[in-house]
Amino acid sequence: AQSVTQPDIHITVSEGASLELRCNYSYGATPYLFWYVQSPGQGLQLLLKYFSGDTLVQGIKGFEAEFKRSQSSFNLRKPSVHWSDAAEYFCAVGASNFGNEKLTFGTGTRLTIIP
């Protein structure tokens, strides 16, 4: 079974500073990896995904993530955060066996932005 670990429960960053959110996964085959963002009181929105190919993927809102198979990681980065980036971020890994396709989410990282 697949699993996801987000080691940072809460991160505080100054506006304009760079950001990196960590994600480690466990899955026996090639994973499908995702980052979702959740604003307060809202559902989840897809930021970016990795299926195959280039290990550096670009997403919406200026986010990017890098897949590192050797480290079983898929860390999310942004060079300069904006106050509107304050939200909760979830990493997820997808099982890809036909008839067993489901996403497993991490516990989330809450991002606070300070002026």
Place this chain on the structure above:
Amino acid sequence: NAGVTQTPKFRILKIGQSMTLQCTQDMNHNYMYWYRQDPGMGLKLIYYSVGAGITDKGEVPNGYNVSRSTTEDFPLRLELAAPSQTSVYFCASITRLTQRMNTGELFFGEGSRLTVL
């Protein structure tokens, strides 16, 4: 285009009561999911369905039941509500998870906040 619609948005139940959370999607998606979200715990998969007539358990199925009689609807049933079922419930759908068929984006409903007292 409504997307994924969940009802009700809020509900308070007494211990032992039963209720059904409704989920409907109008995108003709095959795959549908029910998650619960608890503070600090992320999203836990309760049940999922890969098509009409097919359902399977996720990580935390105990105390819940589902059915999938149509492509559009995927209701979640709580038979004997317990305080441990106080949570926010999200329904989601997707054409298919793998890259060949879609963009990989799960479409989420706005959530249903359930309190059991």
